[in-house]
Amino acid sequence: MVLNEAMNELNMDSEKILRRFGGNSALLHKFMKKFIDDETFNKLAEALSNKQADEIEIQAHTLKGIAMNLGFDALGAKSAAIVECMRSNDSECLCIEKAGPLFDSAREEHEKIINVLNQMD
Template structure:
C-alpha cells in the first residue's frame, strides 16, 4: 500500500489499528478491499430510497453501509451511519437529515481519496 494512500485514509477517519488487525497486517489486502468500496451500491441506494421516502429500503441500504463501514474501519462516518440506521429501524425518517448530510459529505471525500489511488493500486 502506498504510504500517502494510507495516510489519507487515516486522516479521513479510518481506524487503522482496527483494519490492520482485521486484515492481519496485510496492507495490500487492505488497499484491495478499500478500493472495492468504490463499487459498493449502499450509498447510492440509501440516497435513492431516502429521496423516495422508502423507509424500509433505505434501512436495508444504510444497514449494509454500516456493515461495510465496520469491516473497513470507516470510523469517519460510522457513528452517523449507526445513528441513521437506528432512526430508519424505528420506521421513521424524522430527523435523518443531519446524519445523512454528514455521511454524504464524508462518503464523497472518501470516494475522492479512493479514486485518486485506484490506478496506482491496480
C-alpha cells in the first residue's frame, strides 16, 4: 500500500497533513511508520490497568498530540475525550471508570491505524 492509499484508508485530510510536513511526502511516510513503534498507547493502557489517574491524563494527552500531528484525527479526538474525562470534576475513581469505554474506542482506532501502517510500503 502506498502513502496516498493509506491516507485514504484512514480518512486523513491529505492536503492538510502534507502541508504540515511542508509537502514532503517521504517525511510524512517516515513519521507515520515510526508511529508503529510508539509506546504511548501501551503506556496509556498500562496506566488505565493500574488506575493511575495522573498518568492516564498524561499519556492520553501525549497520544492526542502525536495523533493529531500525524493526521490521525479520529484517534486524536478519542484521546482528547479521555483527557477531558480525566480533567472533569468527577472523583478520580469515577474518571478512571468513565475512561475505560473511551479507551476501548481509542484501541479500535489505534489497531486500525497500525494495521494500515503495517501494509504501507
